[in-house]
Amino acid sequence: MGKEKLLLIGNGMAGVNAIEHLKKLAPDKYDITIFGAEPYPNYNRIMLSYVLAGDTKQEEIYINDYDWYEKNGIRLYTGQRVSSIDPAAKTVTSDGAAGPMTTSYDKLVIATGSNAFVIPIPGSQLPGVIAYRTIRDTELMREAAKKYKKAVVIGGGLLGLEAARGLLNLGMQVEVVHIGDCLMERQLDKTASKLLQTSLEQQGMKFLMEKSSAEILGKERATGLKFADGTWTEADLIVMAVGIRPNVSLAKEAGLDVVQGITVNDWLETSAPDVYAVGECAQHRGVAYGLVAPLYEQGAVLAKRLAGVDGAPYEGSVVYTKLKVSGVDVFSGGQFIEDAETKAIRVHDDWSGIYKKVLVKGSKIVGAVLFGDTSESTRLMQLIKSQADITKMEITKLLQESGAEGGGGGGTEGMVAAMADDAVVCGCNGVSKGTICSAIRECGLTTVEGVKDATTASRSCGGCKPLVAALLKTTLGDEFDAAASAKASICGCTTLSREEVVAGIKEKGLTHVREVMHVLGWKEPEGCSKCRPAVNYYLSMINPSTYKDDRTSRFVNERMHANIQKDGTYSVVPRMYGGVTTPSELKKIAEVAEKYNVPTVKLTGGQRIDLLGVKKEDLVPMWTDLDMPSGYAYGKALRTVKTCVGADFCRFGTADSMGMGIALEKKFERLNTPAKVKMAVSGCPRNCAESGIKDMGIVAIDGGWELYAGGNGGVKVRAGDLLATVKTEQDVMEYIAAYLQYYRETGNYGERTSEWIVRVGLDHVRGVVEDADRRRELCERMDEALAATKDPWKEAVETAAIRKDLYEVIETAK
Ligand SMILES: Cc1cc2nc3c(=O)[nH]c(=O)nc-3n(C[C@H](O)[C@H](O)[C@H](O)COP(=O)(O)OP(=O)(O)OC[C@H]3O[C@@H](n4cnc5c(N)ncnc54)[C@H](O)[C@@H]3O)c2cc1C
Ligand code: SF4
Ligand code: SF4
Numbered sequence: 001m002g003k004e005k006l007l008l009i010g011n012g013m014a015g016v017n018a019i020e021h022l023k024k025l026a027p028d029k030y031d032i033t034i035f036g037a038e039p040y041p042n043y044n045r046i047m048l049s050y051v052l053a054g055d056t057k058q059e060e061i062y063i064n065d066y067d068w069y070e071k072n073g074i075r076l077y078t079g080q081r082v083s084s085i086d087p088a089a090k091t092v093t094s095d096g097a098a099g100p101m102t103t104s105y106d107k108l109v110i111a112t113g114s115n116a117f118v119i120p121i122p123g124s125q126l127p128g129v130i131a132y133r134t135i136r137d138t139e140l141m142r143e144a145a146k147k148y149k150k151a152v153v154i155g156g157g158l159l160g161l162e163a164a165r166g167l168l169n170l171g172m173q174v175e176v177v178h179i180g181d182c183l184m185e186r187q188l189d190k191t192a193s194k195l196l197q198t199s200l201e202q203q204g205m206k207f208l209m210e211k212s213s214a215e216i217l218g219k220e221r222a223t224g225l226k227f228a229d230g231t232w233t234e235a236d237l238i239v240m241a242v243g244i245r246p247n248v249s250l251a252k253e254a255g256l257d258v259v260q261g262i263t264v265n266d267w268l269e270t271s272a273p274d275v276y277a278v279g280e281c282a283q284h285r286g287v288a289y290g291l292v293a294p295l296y297e298q299g300a301v302l303a304k305r306l307a308g309v310d311g312a313p314y315e316g317s318v319v320y321t322k323l324k325v326s327g328v329d330v331f332s333g334g335q336f337i338e339d340a341e342t343k344a345i346r347v348h349d350d351w352s353g354i355y356k357k358v359l360v361k362g363s364k365i366v367g368a369v370l371f372g373d374t375s376e377s378t379r380l381m382q383l384i385k386s387q388a389d390i391t392k393m394e395i396t397k398l399l400q401e402s403g404a405e406g407g408g409g410g411g412t413e414g415m416v417a418a419m420a421d422d423a424v425v426c427g428c429n430g431v432s433k434g435t436i437c438s439a440i441r442e443c444g445l446t447t448v449e450g451v452k453d454a455t456t457a458s459r460s461c462g463g464c465k466p467l468v469a470a471l472l473k474t475t476l477g478d479e480f481d482a483a484a485s486a487k488a489s490i491c492g493c494t495t496l497s498r499e500e501v502v503a504g505i506k507e508k509g510l511t512h513v514r515e516v517m518h519v520l521g522w523k524e525p526e527g528c529s530k531c532r533p534a535v536n537y538y539l540s541m542i543n544p545s546t547y548k549d550d551r552t553s554r555f556v557n558e559r560m561h562a563n564i565q566k567d568g569t570y571s572v573v574p575r576m577y578g579g580v581t582t583p584s585e586l587k588k589i590a591e592v593a594e595k596y597n598v599p600t601v602k603l604t605g606g607q608r609i610d611l612l613g614v615k616k617e618d619l620v621p622m623w624t625d626l627d628m629p630s631g632y633a634y635g636k637a638l639r640t641v642k643t644c645v646g647a648d649f650c651r652f653g654t655a656d657s658m659g660m661g662i663a664l665e666k667k668f669e670r671l672n673t674p675a676k677v678k679m680a681v682s683g684c685p686r687n688c689a690e691s692g693i694k695d696m697g698i699v700a701i702d703g704g705w706e707l708y709a710g711g712n713g714g715v716k717v718r719a720g721d722l723l724a725t726v727k728t729e730q731d732v733m734e735y736i737a738a739y740l741q742y743y744r745e746t747g748n749y750g751e752r753t754s755e756w757i758v759r760v761g762l763d764h765v766r767g768v769v770e771d772a773d774r775r776r777e778l779c780e781r782m783d784e785a786l787a788a789t790k791d792p793w794k795e796a797v798e799t800a801a802i803r804k805d806l807y808e809v810i811e812t813a814k
Helices: 013-025 045-053 066-071 135-147 158-169 190-202 249-253 292-307 377-385 411-418 433-443 448-455 465-479 482-486 498-508 513-519 531-542 556-560 583-595 616-626 657-668 729-746 753-760 762-770 772-787 792-798 800-807
Strands: 004-009 030-036 075-078 080-086 091-096 101-104 107-110 114-116 129-131 150-154 173-178 206-209 213-217 224-227 232-234 237-240 244-246 262-264 275-277 282-284 320-322 330-334 342-349 354-361 364-371 424-426 570-572 600-603 609-614 638-643 677-682 696-701 704-709 721-726
Touching: 004 013, 013 030, 013 292, 030 080, 045 135, 045 158, 066 075, 080 249, 107 292, 129 135, 135 150, 135 158, 135 237, 150 158, 158 173, 158 190, 158 237, 190 206, 190 330, 190 354, 190 364, 262 275, 275 292, 292 424, 320 377, 330 377, 364 377, 377 465, 411 465, 424 433, 424 465, 433 448, 433 465, 448 465, 498 513, 498 531, 513 531, 556 800, 570 616, 583 600, 583 609, 583 616, 609 616, 616 792, 616 800, 638 657, 657 677, 657 696, 657 729, 677 729, 696 729, 704 729, 721 729, 721 762, 729 753, 729 762, 729 772, 753 762, 762 772, 792 800
Parallel strands: 004 030, 004 107, 030 075, 107 275, 129 237, 150 173, 150 237, 173 206, 262 282, 638 677, 677 696
Antiparallel strands: 080 091, 091 101, 114 244, 213 224, 224 232, 320 330, 330 364, 342 354, 354 364, 570 609, 600 609, 696 704, 704 721
């Protein structure tokens, strides 16, 4: 007897995952054919957000490439849409790349996913209006971002916010329109939602809340969006991310039971014999799920059913969500709003911007919301799923770090040991504990990176890394290489850490960005927006006098040497040493502002003058007229040295804070650093210059100066630590030079001193700068770096090629 014919409609995440399981359980039971309407092998839709943001390439999100289908003897028709099912004749008809076909089946699986919902308002069919669901949609958005300036995303849910973040990354101005007053209201309570909004606003996203979209404006292409209240906003691109609808048309027309999705029982069987449905198109016990983890749980049950292997029925899933937006950590799992039967355990730390809530019903945890620190999400999710009894746990420790003793009974290792083999560890990629443990044993893996490469676990959001590490530890015992596992590669294009990249550059004498990627074996030859600027910085730090800056590896503000503002104009901030100016300098700034119709002149928090709203073509002429150095208001470099008036004028001042600030700024201006650096000098311990929250704060005391290191007044406020107390101005200069050079040499690119000092340790840094020999060596290397700096505005004014390349100046004969 020949093999049974199994036919899958939908080459997406849920369907192919079920086939993968089936192939393991019963490799030869079926002759398998898959029809997919999209022209690719199956891919990880979750990762589209990374593709949109430019962090990942399309090919990298393929879950199984064409070879996999071939190796497994699976017939795949891509670009082939099934148009009807005949359950009586057991056939499906399709059309597309392979032409019209009718194909018979013994067993049929429908996994057609969902369609993105497009609000049926006038204009919704215009070019420039895009839904967000597929690789094609992502490509369209990336293409639009190259040509157009302003995007409006309708929908403040997970998908809308991820789309908005991606478009911001692509340099667009982005407004998110949301009908309710709270973002992600299906996953977050009001407190978390407001924290999220503030955090995204700080990233440059704008919000139009409580707005109902009524009409898309434009004739040939979308030009704006009008709201029900009569107001409107301009838009070159409109992205609809307002929800999904299960794709049930085939099933409905074939007479299957359909409510919202295709009705399935606990074995994923539909109302027609031998026809199954799985994934977003299915509705189980009244629920149609829109996230991957439940769909994979369904797939595992379906595979067993098809393989004829006994197994537990599918009884529904507890869902959880993480927002994949860098710099914003949000998690929500299970129930997230209190009701009469639940009690909430809450931590709200305004200071660090952390909010955590766990909901308990009776003796069981039923849900959690985490904002700002989501390290406990996987552990909490396990407690929710396993319905663990929390009466034996110490309540205050419930919200402690995953590794903490007592935090859920036995820490992370105890928890992974208790997990069943088919329990999903990595929800984003559907990788179970069993798969990870076999890969560790069979492939001899010893690091989290190794597990990631072999199984895809932790490839997306990375939230499951602590669990993978714990599995390595429990599987390998003493052989577990904790140090290698803790190693973080600088980005997904390489497995090398910062230290390894820096050592590689030094040992092999590498001199430019592409060479580093080539010689050190980058997986992605072009690199990405994360590693290219980092490598560019490391090269310039190692070879300051010989390195030629790779402008293409700079973020746009640093490339342009001006901050691009929300409306596409630039801001010009001239250097104003120590926050001190002169009447003639002021007059010049005022005249230039008038000449170029600068709409806004503002004093910055760092005591300088910001000329806002400057057109790109005016930048170079303005710099010429100003004839002042760049204030580096855009750079990973020394920004400002804020000063108080000090001994010259203040009744309390014991030292010349202005003089000291000016000297420091003159010495260290233009210095490239891993992240921006701000300083302040106060003339007495009253500290009017706020030296306690600067990367380096200097405070005059009787007979000397106190130096405060690692302060930060930004998103994560941190008070600086007393690094040293010194006597003379010469000491101040030397200590600061050594401190900054040590930070330059050991800081990860993008890491502020406030994070760096915690990572490397205050005592360690103190030991380095207090050691006279090391201090001298560091100062020497600092001098070498400073000697190589040039003022970028002056360079642009004097170099026609730079003007032409960057500022599109049309040269005219003089
Ligand atoms: C940008 C984005 C980010 C996301 N982020 C997350 C996240 O962080 N976490 C999470 O859990 N989930 C996330 N999701 C949701 C997740 O991707 C889906 O839940 C999952 O892909 C659904 O799997 P599925 O197989 O049911 O549907 P799909 O993966 O959509 O697969 C269905 C396939 O069927 C094909 N098809 C449809 N009709 C036909 C037909 N008639 N003939 C042939 N083929 C057909 C479609 O072309 C499609 O390829 C995200 C989704 C998007 C779009
Ligand atoms: S410092 Fe002020 S202007 Fe700059 S990002 Fe923060 S809030 Fe916005
Ligand atoms: S810090 Fe001291 S010296 Fe400076 S302005 Fe304040 S009181 Fe005066």
